[in-house]
Amino acid sequence: MLSVGSKERVALSLHSLRMSAEKFVKGKTIELRKKHIGPSCKIFFSHDPIKIVQAKGQYMYDEKGGSYLDCINNVAHVGHCHPDVVKAGAQQMELLNTNSRFLHDNLVLYAQRLQATLPDKLSVCYFVNSGSEANDLALRLAWQYTGHKDIITLENAYHGHVSSLIDISPYKFHHLSDTEQNQSVHVVQAKHSGVYGQIPVQKILHVRQAGGIFIADEVQVGFGRVGTHFWAFQLQGEDFVPDIVTMGKPIGNGHPMSCVVTTKEVAQSFTSSGMEYFNTFGGNPVSCAIGMAVLDVIEKEDLQGNALRVGRYLTGLLEEQKDKHPLVGDIRLKEQYILLSADGPHRNVLKFKPPMCFTKEDADLLVGKLDHILTELEEALGMKLHGALSVENESNKRKLPTDENGRQNPGGLAHGGGSSLGFAKQAKRISS
Amino acid sequence: MLSVGSKERVALSLHSLRMSAEKFVKGKTIELRKKHIGPSCKIFFSHDPIKIVQAKGQYMYDEKGGSYLDCINNVAHVGHCHPDVVKAGAQQMELLNTNSRFLHDNLVLYAQRLQATLPDKLSVCYFVNSGSEANDLALRLAWQYTGHKDIITLENAYHGHVSSLIDISPYKFHHLSDTEQNQSVHVVQAKHSGVYGQIPVQKILHVRQAGGIFIADEVQVGFGRVGTHFWAFQLQGEDFVPDIVTMGKPIGNGHPMSCVVTTKEVAQSFTSSGMEYFNTFGGNPVSCAIGMAVLDVIEKEDLQGNALRVGRYLTGLLEEQKDKHPLVGDIRLKEQYILLSADGPHRNVLKFKPPMCFTKEDADLLVGKLDHILTELEEALGMKLHGALSVENESNKRKLPTDENGRQNPGGLAHGGGSSLGFAKQAKRISS
Numbered sequence: 001m002l003s004v005g006s007k008e009r010v011a012l013s014l015h016s017l018r019m020s021a022e023k024f025v026k027g028k029t030i031e032l033r034k035k036h037i038g039p040s041c042k043i044f045f046s047h048d049p050i051k052i053v054q055a056k057g058q059y060m061y062d063e064k065g066g067s068y069l070d071c072i073n074n075v076a077h078v079g080h081c082h083p084d085v086v087k088a089g090a091q092q093m094e095l096l097n098t099n100s101r102f103l104h105d106n107l108v109l110y111a112q113r114l115q116a117t118l119p120d121k122l123s124v125c126y127f128v129n130s131g132s133e134a135n136d137l138a139l140r141l142a143w144q145y146t147g148h149k150d151i152i153t154l155e156n157a158y159h160g161h162v163s164s165l166i167d168i169s170p171y172k173f174h175h176l177s178d179t180e181q182n183q184s185v186h187v188v189q190a191k192h193s194g195v196y197g198q199i200p201v202q203k204i205l206h207v208r209q210a211g212g213i214f215i216a217d218e219v220q221v222g223f224g225r226v227g228t229h230f231w232a233f234q235l236q237g238e239d240f241v242p243d244i245v246t247m248g249k250p251i252g253n254g255h256p257m258s259c260v261v262t263t264k265e266v267a268q269s270f271t272s273s274g275m276e277y278f279n280t281f282g283g284n285p286v287s288c289a290i291g292m293a294v295l296d297v298i299e300k301e302d303l304q305g306n307a308l309r310v311g312r313y314l315t316g317l318l319e320e321q322k323d324k325h326p327l328v329g330d331i332r333l334k335e336q337y338i339l340l341s342a343d344g345p346h347r348n349v350l351k352f353k354p355p356m357c358f359t360k361e362d363a364d365l366l367v368g369k370l371d372h373i374l375t376e377l378e379e380a381l382g383m384k385l386h387g388a389l390s391v392e393n394e395s396n397k398r399k400l401p402t403d404e405n406g407r408q409n410p411g412g413l414a415h416g417g418g419s420s421l422g423f424a425k426q427a428k429r430i431s432s
Numbered sequence: 433m434l435s436v437g438s439k440e441r442v443a444l445s446l447h448s449l450r451m452s453a454e455k456f457v458k459g460k461t462i463e464l465r466k467k468h469i470g471p472s473c474k475i476f477f478s479h480d481p482i483k484i485v486q487a488k489g490q491y492m493y494d495e496k497g498g499s500y501l502d503c504i505n506n507v508a509h510v511g512h513c514h515p516d517v518v519k520a521g522a523q524q525m526e527l528l529n530t531n532s533r534f535l536h537d538n539l540v541l542y543a544q545r546l547q548a549t550l551p552d553k554l555s556v557c558y559f560v561n562s563g564s565e566a567n568d569l570a571l572r573l574a575w576q577y578t579g580h581k582d583i584i585t586l587e588n589a590y591h592g593h594v595s596s597l598i599d600i601s602p603y604k605f606h607h608l609s610d611t612e613q614n615q616s617v618h619v620v621q622a623k624h625s626g627v628y629g630q631i632p633v634q635k636i637l638h639v640r641q642a643g644g645i646f647i648a649d650e651v652q653v654g655f656g657r658v659g660t661h662f663w664a665f666q667l668q669g670e671d672f673v674p675d676i677v678t679m680g681k682p683i684g685n686g687h688p689m690s691c692v693v694t695t696k697e698v699a700q701s702f703t704s705s706g707m708e709y710f711n712t713f714g715g716n717p718v719s720c721a722i723g724m725a726v727l728d729v730i731e732k733e734d735l736q737g738n739a740l741r742v743g744r745y746l747t748g749l750l751e752e753q754k755d756k757h758p759l760v761g762d763i764r765l766k767e768q769y770i771l772l773s774a775d776g777p778h779r780n781v782l783k784f785k786p787p788m789c790f791t792k793e794d795a796d797l798l799v800g801k802l803d804h805i806l807t808e809l810e811e812a813l814g815m816k817l818h819g820a821l822s823v824e825n826e827s828n829k830r831k832l833p834t835d836e837n838g839r840q841n842p843g844g845l846a847h848g849g850g851s852s853l854g855f856a857k858q859a860k861r862i863s864s
Contacts, residue, residue: 037558041710052536093521098487123467129565262470280681
């Protein structure tokens with residue numbers, strides 16, 4: 001019998017865990033997915049999808065042990081399977097998981113913790129299960145408070161998948177006919193607007209004078225990702241306070257949870273409708289325990305600071321690339337074991353949204369691979385390194401890439417990575 | 433130093449876990465809840481709410497160690513904190529939790545497992561995070577497939593809290609003005625309809641001939657609760673196949689997850705709209721692992737059989753009570769350490785929905801306490817045991833109590849417990 005050291009035992013047990021995690025050979029998984037999963041649910045690299053069986057930090061592992069640098073996952077915010085988050089979830093699951101009709105300290109403690117990151121006026125929380133549920137509830141709060149159903153939304157915005165949100169997401173409804181579009185929804189062109197969410201503060205004040213309110217959708221950009229601030233709306237300045245803030249994706253590091261925070265006034269108005277609000281899973285003790293662990297890790301590991309530092313470092317590297325490579329065609333980085341996605345109105349923007357524990361070394365690796373691919377591509381196309389024209393006129397006019405929410409990035413580890421890279425074609429296609 | 437046995441160590445550690453679970457004294461928890469949680473989110477026993485810190489099986493425990501028999505929790509389906517479910521969730525959380533754009537065996541395996549409980553035609557799954565998300569997606573599928581927005585819903589039905597579902601939930605919208613109600617929604621009176629969901633099969637066929645489809649909302653009644661069948665729609669007979677089935681509450685024993693299952697035809701029609709469907713958390717490996725563990729426990733512990741046996745036993749006991757006590761006034765069972773709720777159009781129906789591991793002994797305890805309260809109440813009111821009139825005329829006419837979905841119960845551990853007890857007033861008031 002061989003004696004195995006504790007380190008080896010851990011490695012062995014992780015390996016066997018990974019092996020036992022695979023129930024089918026890949027071909028069978030693909031076949032069953034085709035049979036049983038709605039075809040509208042798209043998969044990455046549909047021509048040759050990846051089977052991921054494990055993940056840790058900013059790395060994902062396939063069934064053969066191949067590791068991928070994850071630049072695509074803004075949900076695994078503090079790093080995949082962070083032990084503190086897993087422990088908090090597992091311990092609470094063992095003790096109690098029930099609805100919020102009973103008193104529980106996790107619920108109020110977590111609400112208090114979230115409140116502490118926000119302006120004082122934003123003090124009332126509603127816990128729900130997804131960004132979509134949060135944005136739908138935000139609409140209901142706004143409709144009740146203002147007495148109106150009119151909504152101003154941004155060109156190319158995406159706010160979620162439930163039916164009320166398709167109505168306010170031009171990213172989703174732009175191909176629908178006029179009669180199918182909700183007539184209460186007014187789309188503001190991105191080019192006519194300013195910095196944050198591309199609506200200037202003056203316009204927001206205008207809206208408020210007319211009895212309207214402002215909803216900040218932080219589902220994709222919140223929790224320190226912008227680097228300089230914890231919330232993206234704070235980029236508007238200390239004085240700017242939205243009436244409603246919605247949170248999602250990173251809030252539970254992958255656990256299904258989200259939150260709507262609003263003012264006392266909006267909350268009281270909602271109550272005055274006489275309609276109770278009950279959400280079966282929202283704010284349960286497990287979700288709250290996980291949410292608190294995520295906040296703890298962000299703080300303990302200074303992940304907001306890391307986002308700022310690594311984000312700026314990466315921006316610098318990407319600026320160099322922009323000078324070097326005037327144009328990018330069809331990039332497929334999967335073979336380089338880097339996961340990246342494309343987005344934007346012309347699918348020509350590289351979407352960069354890694355876990356917040358992304359390091360400078362990861363940035364070097366990413367940009368090194370990118371440089372390599374761009375160089376090879378340009379050589380293959382017989383292009384000169386400087387002065388070549390972009391295939392699409394739009395791509396090198398754009399100053400900053402926008403994500404599906406039509407937002408720009410101030411330099412953290414957010415979408416687009418704050419770079420000015422415009423890509424002529426989709427870098428990572430999501431298709432069936 | 434004292435030597436402590438392993439059993440004592442477990443008890444001690446559970447005790448200290450429970451103690452450490454309490455961060456604030458109760459008064460402080462109440463104060464913080466008032467400050468930070470939306471007042472539309474109601475709490476049980478608002479005049480003196482319970483603080484639950486732990487739960488196991490069909491029992492919940494407050495911060496002082498007081499134990500309550502839980503007859504109110506149709507979410508903790510296989511019993512609170514079932515070790516198999518906790519273990520499955522914790523192990524998968526440690527390994528991988530990411531979105532369904534990567535291949536994963538848990539996703540397809542779980543879809544296959546769910547499909548095996550359903551008629552063959554219902555083969556395509558969409559995984560989402562809550563019953564509300566499931567029902568909203570079901571509407572989108574139906575709108576796309578039929579090309580129409582008209583919906584027939586039942587008097588007093590409740591289908592969820594997102595805005596599209598308030599529109600089809602008379603339970604929620606009945607107090608709104610006509611102009612606030614969605615004109616595409618047609619409400620069928622319960623008294624004009626038949627057995628399952630109170631729409632007779634002939635009427636469903638009628639709807640199908642007109643190009644309509646049938647959505648079975650199993651969010652509250654599925655997963656073996658009706659005892660004789662795994663799904664409530666199966667009470668309609670072997671030949672009856674809905675076009676869409678939505679699942680929720682019990683599916684993950686408290687974990688936020690849910691599912692929509694439909695036919696190939698409906699799924700293909702949804703895809704033909706060209707709109708991708710992406711749900712960030714839906715169908716993640718942790719949710720699927722938990723979902724499979726729940727199915728395993730239902731099977732391993734024969735919880736559907738238990739629901740049928742204990743449900744029938746309880747029905748018998750309650751029938752005896754009905755003969756004994758003609759009327760019930762304002763019942764508050766909390767002081768008896770039994771958690772029960774009231775529902776129905778007149779809030780005069782005792783809603784009975786315990787975890788599925790409820791035993792005959794629990795039924796004896798419940799009915800014993802009920803008998804005691806009814807006897808005391810009737811004595812206090814100076815009522816005779818037999819022949820007294822009900823305070824509300826409706827209450828003793830009703831043959832079977834209905835839940836918020838307007839459904840009746842065939843005898844399992846479902847809402848109303850299959851009893852004919854009608855209560856004149858709310859037994860367990862939910863108010864602020």
